[in-house]
Amino acid sequence: MYPPKVGLALLWLPPAVAQNSTNATIDLDWHAPEKSWINDLSKVLHGTGTNGFVFNSSVLPSGTPYGTYNWCNMPHVRSEEYPRAAEGYRLEYVEVIHRHHKRTPYASNTFPRESYRWECSDQGLFYYGQPLNPAGNSSAKTYWSVFTSDTNPFAPSGFNGTCQFPQITREGLDDSWQHGKDLYGVYHALLKFLPDDIGDKVTYRVTNNVITSQVAGMVIHGMYQPEDNVPLRIQPIGVDSLEPSYPCPAASALSSSYGVGSTAPNWTAHLTASKPLFDSLDSISGVPSNSNEWHRSFDHYYDNLSARQCHAKELPCNINDSSKCVTQAQADTVYRLGQYEYSFIYRDAPQSLQASTGSYGVFLAELAQNLRDRIAGKNPVIYRHNVAHDGSISRLLSILQIDVMVWVGMGSEVVFEIYSDANNAKKYIRILWGGQVLQSSNPTLGKIDMLDLDIFLAYIDGLVGKGASKVVGFCKS
Numbered sequence: 374m375y376p377p378k379v380g381l382a383l384l385w386l387p388p389a390v391a392q393n394s395t396n397a398t399i400d401l402d403w404h405a406p407e408k409s410w411i412n413d414l415s416k417v418l419h420g421t422g423t424n425g426f427v428f429n430s431s432v433l434p435s436g437t438p439y440g441t442y443n444w445c446n447m448p449h450v451r452s453e454e455y456p457r458a459a460e461g462y463r464l465e466y467v468e469v470i471h472r473h474h475k476r477t478p479y480a481s482n483t484f485p486r487e488s489y490r491w492e493c494s495d496q497g498l499f500y501y502g503q504p505l506n507p508a509g510n511s512s513a514k515t516y517w518s519v520f521t522s523d524t525n526p527f528a529p530s531g532f533n534g535t536c537q538f539p540q541i542t543r544e545g546l547d548d549s550w551q552h553g554k555d556l557y558g559v560y561h562a563l564l565k566f567l568p569d570d571i572g573d574k575v576t577y578r579v580t581n582n583v584i585t586s587q588v589a590g591m592v593i594h595g596m597y598q599p600e601d602n603v604p605l606r607i608q609p610i611g612v613d614s615l616e617p618s619y620p621c622p623a624a625s626a627l628s629s630s631y632g633v634g635s636t637a638p639n640w641t642a643h644l645t646a647s648k649p650l651f652d653s654l655d656s657i658s659g660v661p662s663n664s665n666e667w668h669r670s671f672d673h674y675y676d677n678l679s680a681r682q683c684h685a686k687e688l689p690c691n692i693n694d695s696s697k698c699v700t701q702a703q704a705d706t707v708y709r710l711g712q713y714e715y716s717f718i719y720r721d722a723p724q725s726l727q728a729s730t731g732s733y734g735v736f737l738a739e740l741a742q743n744l745r746d747r748i749a750g751k752n753p754v755i756y757r758h759n760v761a762h763d764g765s766i767s768r769l770l771s772i773l774q775i776d777v778m779v780w781v782g783m784g785s786e787v788v789f790e791i792y793s794d795a796n797n798a799k800k801y802i803r804i805l806w807g808g809q810v811l812q813s814s815n816p817t818l819g820k821i822d823m824l825d826l827d828i829f830l831a832y833i834d835g836l837v838g839k840g841a842s843k844v845v846g847f848c849k850s
């Protein structure tokens with residue numbers, strides 16, 4: 374989901390360099406991403422297909438190597454492809470963050486009248502409260518069973534089905550379980566790093582959007598099959614740094630000054646050039662051509678079409694004329710444009726670094742604190758696992774200045790690994806994106822493979838300030 378559109382742009386220029394106490398120079402500037410088809414508007418508009426990106430199944434076509442972009446189920450750390458650290462490095466701490474797995478569309482992304490039912494009656498969304506300490510009366514294991522009634526005049530007239538929009542689908546739950554199993558295969562079986570029990574060394578965190586809890590339960594079972602209850606750490610509504618949902622009007626204003634909602638020609642160029650595509654899609658879906666929500670970006674069409682295709686559903690047809698359907702070529706163009714938009718919003722636009730630092734800096738400050746606490750031995754937790762959203766992972770990649778930005782698909786994962794060297798003299802960080810070492814366009818970070826942890830922390834501190842102090846200042850500016 375894109376940030377909400379708010380107010381006017383504010384200019385705020387971050388300091389270009391920072392220094393740690395030995396005066397190593399830390400480059401805090403934005404650096405443009407690599408050139409590829411994704412940020413080449415001509416190739417996006419006039420190309421065909423999806424350049425090898427997959428949008429129609431959680432399982433890659435046979436012969437396609439793992440690691441290939443798969444919107445339905447992005448690559449993550451697995452023992453088969455895991456790049457082992459060189460001898461002499463000892464793993465000290467791991468923090469994982471990934472997007473939830475595949476789901477129905479959001480209600481806002483469904484067409485005014487849908488020709489397709491979304492069925493979720495083969496799964497339950499368990500939701501209940503139960504006394505904990507001291508243990509008391511028990512709760513029945515109750516779950517949500519979605520229905521509408523003919524008598525409720527406010528029930529959605531557009532579509533039938535038994536899903537909440539959004540909800541992780543049955544297949545998305547299985548993808549989540551496998552994701553947990555694969556991580557456990559690396560950090561427990563292969564590296565003998567994770568303990569045999571969750572205990573006090575492993576924690577899980579979710580956002581206030583229930584779909585992340587749906588994923589977390591499956592992930593944890595894929596890892597530990599615990600018999601005991603497992604806490605999911607969560608911050609209060611309205612200040613959640615993981616989602617993120619803390620208020621940062623200056624970041625929202627900055628991002629709508631150049632991205633979604635902006636009238637800047639270099640943002641609107643792709644929308645203007647896509648008018649015939651929008652017209653055709655509107656005539657099939659029944660979306661009003663004056664709907665700002667559906668035409669200020671490709672977000673809604675992209676979500677609508679990709680959610681169907683990831684679940685092997687046909688592309689939609691006009692509700693009155695079943696011969697008028699969205700073509701695969703049109704869907705592919707929407708998918709290319711979606712990649713272009715994410716690259717523009719989070720990497721190509723020079724303002725993206727500041728916008729992301731404002732809206733996601735608190736999570737980075739928390740991450741830095743987690744790393745410091747761990748290496749200082751102040752906290753027993755050696756593995757933190759965060760289940761989040763595309764808006765979380767995109768901003769994180771924006772701050773890390775990834776070299777090639779994409780629209781982060783379902784399950785997209787970033788892993789932070791902290792190592793010490795043989796004599797425990799220094800600490801290092803390695804960052805994995807999609808299971809492989811992340812390459813940054815920022816020269817201070819570069820290929821983030823055993824980067825001096827002090828340098829990484831100085832980069833984060835330089836941008837967000839200790840305790841996110843610079844974020845507070847910016848958000849209120």
Ligand SMILES: *[C@@H]1O[C@H](CO)[C@@H](O)[C@H](O)[C@H]1NC(C)=O
Pocket residue numbers: 393394395396397825827828
């Ligand atoms: C500052 O960065 C340099 C460069 O790697 C490093 O050697 C040094 O330990 C760092 N100092 C502190 C206090 O963080």
Ligand SMILES: *[C@@H]1O[C@H](CO)[C@@H](O)[C@H](O)[C@H]1NC(C)=O
Pocket residue numbers: 394395396
């Ligand atoms: C860092 O540079 C400043 C200014 O050049 C200098 O005053 C200071 O002593 C230096 N600090 C270290 C630790 O070298």
Ligand SMILES: *[C@@H]1O[C@H](CO)[C@@H](O)[C@H](O)[C@H]1NC(C)=O
Pocket residue numbers: 429430434
């Ligand atoms: C997905 O699309 C690719 C490319 O168009 C096609 O080769 C493959 O058969 C499709 N897979 C499924 C499961 O529909």
Ligand SMILES: *[C@@H]1O[C@H](CO)[C@@H](O)[C@H](O)[C@H]1NC(C)=O
Pocket residue numbers: 477478479482483484485486487488489532658676677678680681689690
């Ligand atoms: C997408 O739009 C079609 C056409 O109305 C609708 O049937 C479908 O439910 C929507 N799907 C999603 C995931 O929004």
Ligand SMILES: *[C@@H]1O[C@H](CO)[C@@H](O)[C@H](O)[C@H]1NC(C)=O
Pocket residue numbers: 508509510
């Ligand atoms: C269960 O609830 C009842 C009614 O409030 C209370 O009297 C009882 O102590 C509770 N039982 C336990 C085990 O807490």
Ligand SMILES: *[C@@H]1O[C@H](CO)[C@@H](O)[C@H](O)[C@H]1NC(C)=O
Pocket residue numbers: 486487488530531532533
């Ligand atoms: C929903 O189901 C009812 C009963 O089967 C049917 O009359 C109605 O047309 C359906 N609505 C849509 C949007 O498909």
Ligand SMILES: *[C@@H]1O[C@H](CO)[C@@H](O)[C@H](O)[C@H]1NC(C)=O
Pocket residue numbers: 656657658659660691692693
């Ligand atoms: C289907 O036909 C109805 C009645 O003419 C019309 O109101 C509606 O806009 C049409 N829907 C689409 C998606 O064309």
Ligand SMILES: *[C@@H]1O[C@H](CO)[C@@H](O)[C@H](O)[C@H]1NC(C)=O
Pocket residue numbers: 637639640717721722723
């Ligand atoms: C878009 O145009 C603005 C204003 O000229 C400029 O600052 C910005 O760098 C451009 N963005 C991209 C991605 O080219």
